[in-house]
Amino acid sequence: MPDAPSSPRLWDISPLVAPDAPIFPGDAPYRLDWTARLSPGCPVNLSAITMSPHVGAHADAPLHYANGERAIADVPLDAYLGRCRVIHAVGAAPLITVAHLQHAAQDLPPRVLVRCCERADTVWSDHFTAFAPEAIAWLAARGVRLIGIDTPSVDPASSKSLDSHQQLLQLDLRVLENLVLDEVPPGDYELIALPLKLQGACASPVRAILRELP
Template sequence: MAAFPLEPDVRQLWDISAPVHPGSPVYPGDVPYSQQWCATLSADCPVNLSAMTLSPHVGTHADAPLHYAANGVAVGLLALEPFIGPCRVIHAMHCGPLIEWHHLAHALTALPPRVLVRTYPQAPTQWDAALTAFAPETLERLADAGVVLVGTDSASIDPADSTQLPGHQVLYRRQLRVLENLVLDAVSEGDYELIALPLRLIGADASPVRAVLRSLPQNRA
């Protein structure tokens, strides 16, 4: 049987993952990224081999319910469907300490099930104690609209000094998934395909992800 060559996929990709290195910003008290070389190429060694230490919340990552609920599910046990599929990027820059519903209202028509919100003109390279968080009511209304995943270029969906984490509690109660520390500097408002799969870390409270956006396929006659 003759094989037909696959048509090349020419859709554009945007890497929306934060670079991870020893200087990556971390939540105060969290474990920063570090790396050491266990073996290096030499006449006696055929490979370079390293070991890494980091919190799973360094860089772009997916939180698991285990992060904010004692009986929550670990990240490696989450279904993957929320982390891949149609999404919308919405700009809400300079909106203040909380993303309110009216900051998103201009872009909510025919909403896909994933919403990523850009709050920074340029992704931070240092810890930002004044990060923009989500108002819990905004998360509730997104869930009511059928959203299954929210993402932010901020380090948290809750204020940095929050101890009750009301936004995360909405995530838990409404079964929403979340991506934090996205880099949306080069991404215009609009609809894309999101691909941001967490690692299968069976006991972990979060996972790094390599998050990308892909332009949607063009309609063909």
Template sequence: MKIWDISPPVSERSPVFPGDTAYRQEWAATIAPGCPVNVSSITTTPHVGAHADAPLHYDPQGRAIGEVDLAPYLGPCRVIHAIGKGPLVEWAHIEHAVKDLPPRVLVRTYARMPVDAWDPQLAAYAPATIERLADLGVRLVGIDTASIDPAESKTLDSHQVIRRRDVRVLENLVLDEVPEGDYELIALPLKLVTADASPVRAVLRRP
């Protein structure tokens, strides 16, 4: 079985949204005489690396990530390429690949995803695109940038669409080596019972 790891590496080099909590790791214990193990602590935003936003992230009455149904994060999906098409993924950029859509859609916008640099010009979804995907039964949308909304947005229009349509979202995926087509997605969030997001180890596989 062929597996594509679509998660960026997570380290102190990982970019986070300006003002968010960067990744930091500290060692509480190290292997030495009298200590048989290495033990560390991590401090970071739950939006680091490949991650799943919880409804709580964009809805004050929304559920935390540990409370959401896991089904949207596991199952058939389609990767669609819309590389370098502009600041928003419009319907025209993906309509070549929307026939018989599975319930999960991941869109590639980068020729090469910047895994160690913040991109203020990141591509995002046009809200109307998410509306049309939801109309076709899509339950999860993903993208290879840090947000489904433009970095400077204060209204988060695409996030409000997924709130209203009860769609789940994955961000910061690495789709550089993934051909357009159909796969099985596995990207389960942690059971963080009060968190607004969770890192995921996202993979695609084909028999």
């Protein structure tokens, strides 16, 4: 019999969501409590979780950075699913600029994830790489509709104006933050990173996956 075709390779680009996952100071950490435990009088284990929707890999909603804008349940899903390009810009700091992206600019797909960390942080640090607003505008001008990064935010931790988030709002781009791209070679993939339909929420956790293209 002929060999069965192999399944496309998957890369899980989501960090573990755990009580010690790094979060912005003031965010609610992940917490799990048991409301029922399997026993002679109970047929199931049942847990309850509390957490900021920005813990782990997540999708920001426009509501996160502008009052009156869409919550995550109201954001169209098409940007979070489809062909994407992983661009390596390891060592870019403090901002990803156009110069860090130009080498991979030919025939850009609608989704771009940028790896700027040698290894994704497992503890909180204020000193992470973010996006220069002009780099976001440059990507949007080339048809990009979603950007992603392997740090906590597209803006620096100290920013009060959130210029890169405001650029996302102005250009109607979607964003993924806190990805783990440590083991992902540069190139094109299928992205699967759908947010949950959380009513009124400013963001949603995602289980972000890259799938090998045929």
